Amino acid sequence: MIGMYFHHPWFLAALPLALAPAVFHLLALRRSVTVRFAWTHLVRRALHHSSARRKLVDIAVLVMRCLLIAVCLLYFARPVGHVDPAVRGRVRLTLAVDTSFSMRRRGSEQPVFQQCLERADRLLQFLEPAGMQVDVVSFNTSVRRETPGPVGSAQARAAVAALVPGWSGTDLGALFQWWVGHAAAQDRETGGRLHHKLLVLTDCAVHGIRDIVAVSSPAATGHQDVLLWHPAFGGPNGRIRDVTFDAVENGVVSVRCNPADVAVGGQALLSTDGRVVDALIVDGMRDTYAFAWNPRLPRGDTPLEVRLPDDILSEDNVFRCVYRGASRRRLLCRIEEPFDVRGVDSVRFYLDRLEGAGWEVTWAPGGTGPVAPPWTLELRAGLRAMPADDTASGRPLLVFPAADVDVPSYERFTEGVEFIEPRAAVREPFRLVYGQDEAFNGFCAQYDLRNIEVYRTWRMTITGSASGWRPVLYFNDGTPALAVRGTTWVSAFPLDRTSTNLALKPFFIGLLGYIAAHAAPARTLGAYEIVGMPVPLNDYPRIVVHPEGVPVSPDTVSVSPEGVRFLKPGWYQISGDGGSQVIAVNPDPAEGDLTLATPEHVRRVLRAAGAIGSMSAIGMEREGDLHEAVAWCLGREYAGLLAMLMALLFAVETALSRLGGRLV
């Protein structure tokens, strides 16, 4: 049995208007013009010829016009035929709302998520008179039930209104799997064949569809229909990825990034404190692009933003990070040169150049005595003896022993490494060979080490693998040349200009920068954390929003034994006894991949999930889309049928009018 439901029932109140042609006809009779006419008998005679046929046509035209208006009003009332309550009880409607990050993006008038919520609310309003029960779920990478089960429209609307967009990715495949399992469970409970309908409000981003490999849930027995209701889809969303910092000469900082998803011609901006300091145009010729920025006064933490001005997503087009200036680049130098050499032949001269590269160099007075921290790296070059009070400081340390080093003075912190003076000095310089540290090798790859002359004065031997020393450079005879353990770096060659020309090469300054970056206790510059991924707290119990210093609210972070999860993008600073680190939190880069999924793709995943039945997709922009969705939920819509009927009536009326029916 078919019932009738109207989207706009107030149009039915205007149905008496359908009698308007008849009323106009009667009024026109009263408003006729009276003419005194001599030939009335001729008129009467003329009328006599065609009166019978004329009356029939008149009545037919009148009826056509009344019907035309009635059908037109019915069309605007948007009737939907739906099954009666007995049959409707077998329909299980599930409304799934995508709460992934990509739903936060800007729409034409309002954020996409808000648009979806508004549409869902209107849909539920339409379903209310029909008494349809709805199951509301939200989903991103997992599915969450928002209602305990099928509920009425009012309760469903409240559940939908409480939804907020999240920061994680989406997985339609997971939703389909859950829904199929849920449908199967419902079929088992009722013992009969149900009609399951899943209405998904999603942006259909391709990233949200994961191919399903195996289905573990039992298949449902009832019929299953899926309707994807998606907002208007924009173009590909650009993302800046893999931002790294490099300090280069003359104080210029190079910010390297990979704008892989940015369209050719797109512009990316590097800004600090809201001020654009550099811009680049993506030409599509490279993978990596670099901004150049001169910090000038590198003091404290400098927030940096890499921004795509015309990005679709409102909040993921900014890559936020912190550039740490002076605190990361302080170098304490203790150098004892064998000769008091000054000028271009001096190591001191080249270390002085570090200041031009943004380093703050502190010279230890007289080569002895404590120097107040902080500094990033302590360089000890050519020191014949290590003061006892400095050996256990735990600060980053880079040691280039002197040719006649007092080896025992180093043994206190070089445990596990032996320095043996060769019996016969090798007068030929050694070549340097890379070790197994890929990061270090990658750094060295940009320099040519073949021109470095290194004379070995000691043979460095790592006595045990458990000692933690890790060689990063070897001499070409296989003995270690540079080894690292934690924040301490030691070399087997001195920094004496008579033994090596390393200090005279540009490589040396870069090497110091690399060592400083890796030896520092703080995180690497350009830290990039993903929302939802746990960050180990360790001994950083204090979490504040950076740079305001405001303690975070519970909805911003989630603290667990695994660590802290940041739930919103932004800057965070975690601090404790071990120091502090600033974390830039951005959403899942995969969420920037907003390529629209093809229906075939979704259908394939749906089939893989074990669903049987139909799948269709409609837009969300037009008012008619809403009615289509309502009709899909309730049953059949008669708008098309009424439109055809209107056209037919109009054609008949026109034909009859031409035949002679001119009533009004």
Added chain:
Amino acid sequence: MKPPSCRDPDILAFLDRLTLDLGVSVDGSLAGRHRSPLSGRSLEFAQHREYVPGDDPRHVDWKVYGRRDKLFVRQHRQETNLTTHLLVDRSASMDFGAGAPYTKFAYACALAGYTAYLLLHQGDAVGLSYLDGGVSIQYPPRGGEDRFDVIAGSLETVTCAGSGRLSSGLSEALATMNRRSLAVLFSDLAENEDALLPLLRTAAAAGIRLLVVQVVDPVERDLSLSGNRVRFLDPEEVVTPVTTARPEVRDAYIREFAAMTDRYARELMAAGITYLLASTDQPIPTTLARMTGA
């Protein structure tokens, strides 16, 4: 609406070049332009007749006697003046003017006035009668220079306030006319043809020369009334049929109207009556020219 004047100088000058000649002899008491069936002293030769005693010897044609040795007398056609009765229909149906600047009655009065001028200019005697239920105002036929002013003055001031049938007034007017006189009827003939036609045929048979000018409005000809719904009110019988101006009704009406005018033309011509259909949207000189055959 101001009725058309019958003293328009341009039209009067135009009429000076026209002659209303019916082509048949008429009786008359005054010498005029029209031939008389009686022999007379005019210059126009009629026939020879054998002399009988008593004939005026001055009429003997001696040239014929010389050729045929018999006496014949010359007979000349006598030219007489024309006694014309202008009959103007004043019934209510004439007060209609939807498709032209003038009502049918105003148009008919103008035609009658100019016809009077034309006839008086020819030396004929002209009378004027208004027909409605009877003969309401009657000016006996007379000639003379001042006669036109009398008739024109009457035509310019008369109103169409009559009622009743045209046939009764026409019958009364025709009964008073002498044979061989001319009657010019200006009317819409909006009455049953079966009532009017016998009357006109009888008058023609009695020797009254008739010129019937049927005056119609353009709307009456094609029923081109504005508005979709029109109630037609018969001005004389006062019946109120209601109808609509549909194309098919209009077409049927046009056919009926044409049949009516065709019947008038056909049967009046057969009876020797001159018939002219005049539409009020035609210029008056054009209609006058058609009347005189110019």
